[in-house]
Amino acid sequence: MQKPWHLNRRTVLKSAGVCLALPWLECMGADAAAAPKKRFFAGYFAYGVPMPADDAPDRLDHGWFPLGEGRDYQLPKMHECLVPMKEKVTYLSGLSHPSMRGTSAHKGADYFLTGANILKTYDKQSISIDQHVASSLGNETRFQSLVMSSFGGVNRPYRSATLSFDRSGRPIPSMNEPAEIFRRLFGRTTESEKNALASRGSIIDEVLGEARDLSRRLGAADRAKMDEYLASVREVERMTERGRQWQDTPKPEVDGDSLALDVNPTSPREYLTVMYDLLALAFQTDSTRVATYQTASEEAGLTDSFPTAVGLRTSSHKLSHEKKDFADVAKYIGFLNEMHANFVKKLDSIQEGDGTLLDNTLCFYGCATSKTHRAVNYPIILSGGANMGFRHGSHLHYGDHVPLSNLFVTIANQLDQPTKAFADSTADVTEVLG
DSSP states (O other): OOOTTOOOTTOEEEETTEEEEOOOOGGGHHHHTSOOOOEEEEEEOSSOOOOOOTTSTTHHHHOSSOBSSBTSOBOOGGGGGGGGGGGGEEEEESOBOGGGTTSOSTTHHHHTTTOOOOSSOGGGOOOOHHHHHHHHHGGGSSSSOEEEESSOBOEETTEESOSOBOTTSOBOOBBOOHHHHHHHHHSOOOHHHHHHHHHHHHHHHHHHHHHHHHHTTSOHHHHHHHHHHHHHHHHHHHHHHHHHHHTTSOOOOOOOTTSOTTOOTTSHHHHHHHHHHHHHHHHHTTSOSEEEEEOSOSSSSGGGGGGGGGTOOSOHHHHHTOSSOOHHHHHHHHHHHHHHHHHHHHHHHSEETTEETGGGEEEEEEOSOSSTTOOSSOOEEEEEOGGGTBOOSOEEEOOTTOBTHHHHHHHHHHTTOOOSOOTTOOSOOOTTBO
16 A cells, blocks of 8 residues: 555646656655566667778777777767766677678668568568567557657658568558657547547447458458458557557646757757657656657658758768768767767666666667668667666677677567567577676
8 A cells, every 4th residue: 555655756746837757756665666667769870880990090080880899998989978878888780680781771770670581572571679579568558669750651661761660560650740749648638539549449340340251252362461451450459449548547747848849850959859858758757668769761851961960061871971081971970879878868867766767778779781881780889778687888799690680689588578589580699688
């Protein structure tokens, strides 16, 4: 039984219409006694990284990968923003998805989290690691997962605008408008939305009934196609039922006045800041425990002009093709690193139980090309997750034949989703654990 002096960690202070979340207090011990809630974040940036030779004079000025291995390594300047977090960060190199090593680079977001062999056909697309762990981590939250990008939607095959794919390999549309993301997370559920859920449920019931009747009269080939269609309908049915169950549960009270919710990608620094802030709020309020964010798309669009944030008047795609003078591309990638570092630091500044929100959140961040058009040796940063057994402070280099999916197996198992194999995995990765 909860004591009268025990406060729920979602308690807020209200004054003059402003709601502020309380810090963790001793009287919140009733909540703190429970096992820490495990969370997973996966982020992606486009077009690869600058890679001057190891003996080049500008190696530490403009390179991405650390020099040296284990705990004795040197960080290039573009990672200076993470130096204060060194003991909570691991750099990984050498990992990749074997079946996609011969791809034409810009397909990276499509397979980054799936490891699927979509080199010749998209029919082999499969579930992404975030959705795999969300099937267990997301059962207690309003949103099973939060899928975000700076481009929005799904775009098209081989130019994906989302990192997340469901159990049938279908892309999950990403959200990219801060105001709409905030509304879905913290806005009131309107009567029209409740009515829409009820109507959708009735329509789905009718569609499923007619489809089952039709399926009994089809040949084997058509029945297989119908089964795939029914799987899609059942996924919508599952999401609809989830929405019904949560519609009468009040959402967390969060004041959005301090957030620049009307910003868009034409102001990249402000836009990335608010998108990362929304991710942190989603985790802090336990609205979701799984999230993905594709910071920039490998497709022409507003995200291609992100280098303007650091005074560069050229596209990110053009920057990525630089072969000699890496100063500008290093400046831009350093900016993206800074945005991600601010997110990691924010998670680490939020007290939760005996640790921080970062200790209960594993952050996986990187790209599916080392340099443009080389789909090998992915640049990867792993941070947080101390309460899930992850230990940091090193640069871990793997041979060129180690699948990235080996790391996904480890991640899934540490996040309470028992997994023997994922995509093209051959083992697990234990060096990231304590």
